[in-house]
Amino acid sequence: MNDVASGGADISRIVLESSCDALGLALLVCGRDDTILYASASMLQFFPVQPHLLKPGTRLRDFLGGVYDTGLRPSTLPENSRRRANREDWIAEQMGLHWRERYESVERAGRTRWICLRKRRLSSGIGIVSISDVSDQKKREEQLQTDLERVELTEQILDAQPNPICVKDRNLNYIAANRAFCAIHDVAPEAILGRSAWDVVDAELADRFDQSDRHVLATGRPHSEAEHIVRADGSDLWVVTRKYRVGVPGRHFVVTCMNDVTDIAAWYHGAEDGGSNSGLQIRDYSIFTPAQNFYDPFRALNVQQLVETGSMIETLPARGLRVLLATADSGMEARVVARLRGSGLDACAVRNHEELEAFAAAAEHHGVKLDILVLDTAFPAREAVYAGWKTCPVLDVTPDADATALLGEIFRASTDRPPPRSQFPQADWEVSFDGDAAARTGASEVDVLVAEDNQINQFVFSQILDGLGVSYRIAGNGREAVDLWHELQPSLVLMDISMPVMNGFEAAAAIRDAESQTGRRTPIVAVTAQALGVDLRQCEASGMDDHIMKPISPDMIEALLRKYLRAVHARLTA
Missing domain, CATH: 3.40.50.2300 (Response regulator)
Incomplete structure (x- = not known):
């Protein structure tokens, strides 16, 4: 009987050892009776057990018990943890995993080490376990996750800032922009990131921005400038823009922070007690240089209103129409009369039936002919006005009527006949009703x-x-x-x-x-x-x-x- 292993077996062992060293693996092979058939020497690098526990013929259970005793067992908490897994329960769990057809996991083995376990049970009953160190990969993944969380937190902090902030790379392309900066343009971040100022603002401003950005990149000296910006919604933004260089040589960035001074530039004391008549305004507008105007008045206009008042736009330069508003609503009077006068019409108002009759008498006395009477549907004695008014056409209007729409109706009502030209200027036919009817003179x-x-x-x-x-x-x-x-x-x-x-x-x-x-x-x-x-x-x-x-x-x-x-x-x- 020959107890000496064959030369072929030694060669196989040498090949396996060399392969494990080359691949950075540790290999363990078990038989059907759960005894170790082969264990590479590199197993001791992962589990510092007694060497005799890795010899062929050793029970797998004894090897696992030795691993448990080292405290560097996989799938458990680090050795400094107060929680300790039961020894027999942990060995039984690991034995069960060894008998799975396939099992693979990345588990912690100690305080800072991570290993990848791959277990296979062949149809012949032989089990193979390969172990590789993935600590560096795990650390990179954890660092990447930490960086992503840090970036997400930074973005949340930037978005929470009321001041617009953006970051450009050395090619002067936007690589970050907070919510306040995007709100100026009324666009999503995706419409700005990766683009340059030439894609976002006018060429003249883009060139000016590039000059200051490149100066900051080249010298590292901060740049400051007071600017007046009109947002996309038409509101004004008064800012002091500051630019800084951050990063390391060869990888510099320009950070632009627009400090919003709109609400703190100056306090306007409209009332001595600082009450509701007080407000905020800029003390010295001359310090602000014109920046970008993102407001588009055509986009802001009500398109349907433009359609409904198209004839009004066509005849806007027409002047000479004389309009009288009859309403008891002082708010409606101020709103409608101001709108009509601003569009080139001669307009005034009366507040009751007596004033209307007095106005008609005064107009007739001065030889002034009215073109349109605008009658509020809530006007007192409205039926009496309809019965006795013969001077000019009458337009009904509700108290909440839109003044612009009314203007279009007035022009439409007067298109069939040219407006009469009176020899009296506007100031000669405006009538005041502080008691008796009287003509008012002087410039309006x-x-x-x-x-x-x-x-x-x-x-x-x-x-x-x-x-x-x-x-x-x-x-x-x-x-x-x-x-x-x-x-x-x-x-x-x-x-x-x-x-x-x-x-x-x-x-x-x-x-x-x-x-x-x-x-x-x-x-x-x-x-x-x-x-x-x-x-x-x-x-x-x-x-x-x-x-x-x-x-x-x-x-x-x-x-x-x-x-x-x-x-x-x-x-x-x-």
Whole structure:
């Protein structure tokens, strides 16, 4: 009987050992009776058991017991944990796993080590266990998960900030943008990330942004600038923009933080007690350079309203219609009369039947003929008015009627006959009813005179000013603006630069020339589609006080009223 192993067996063992070393594996082979047939020497690197427990013929149960005693057993808590698995229960569980046809898991073995266990039970009953160290891979996965969680937390923190923040890479492409920054453009982050400023803002501004960004990247010195931004919804945003360089050499980034100073720039004491008439405004608008205007007035307009009032837009320059509103509602009176006057109609109101009769008598006495009587459906003695009124057509209107829609109805009602031209100016037929009927003389002042030749822009101005409750008139060219300035003596002039007959520069110069004889100075604000240096110099040379860029927004106009018409603003907020 020969107890010596064959030479072929030694060669097989050497091959297995070499393969395990090359692959970084530990290999354990068990027979059908759960005794060890082969164990690679590398098993001791994973489980520091007594060497005799790995010899062929050792029971698998004894080997598992030795692994348990080392404290480095898989699928248990680290050795410093107070929780200890029962020895026999753990051995029984592992024996069951060894008899599965297939089993694979990644388990902790100690405080910082992770191993991958792969177990196979062949049809012959032989079981094979391979063990590999995946600690580095696990650490990378954990680090990646930690980084992802950190990034997610950082994004949540950035999104919670009220100030717009964005990050650009060294190619000046956006790689991060918080919710406040995206809200300026009214787009989702996906529409900004991966793009540059040239894809988001005008070319002139994109070039300016690139210059400051590259300066920050090259020098590492922060950049600061005060800017005025108009959001996509038309609201104003006054910010102090600061840019910083972060990162390491060769991997720098530019972080832009826009500190919102809209609510803290200045406090306007509309009332001494700081009550409801108080508000916030910018103390010095000159420190802000024009930035991007994302407001689109055409997108903001009510399309259905445009369709319904299409004839009104076509006949907007028409003037001379005389309209009388009969209503006992003072709020409706202020809203409708201001809207009609702002669109070039001569309009006033009466509040009861007696005033209506007195007005009719006064108008007849002065030779003034009315074109339309707008009658509130809630007007007292409405039936009596219908029975006795023969002067002009009557339009019914509800107290909550839209003033713009009413304007369209008035134009439609008057299209069949041309409006009569009276020899009396508007001021000669306005009647006051503080007791007896009496004609009022003197110029009829308005808050704002708008000089704009484009009819759509005229409609945008009228929508905004009507919404602010400001009285206004619209001139279709520079010559008409000068004439209306002489007639109405407005408190503020919004002057378009490019107009027929007489442009905005010439009209402003004519107004300033006329004012030199009176000592009175009306604020004139240029309205231009560009902010080129030559235009701004021409504005100043022609006597203009300020400028705004198209497209205009409601907040932009309200800011002008706050700046130049303090008395009007106080009245509007009273």
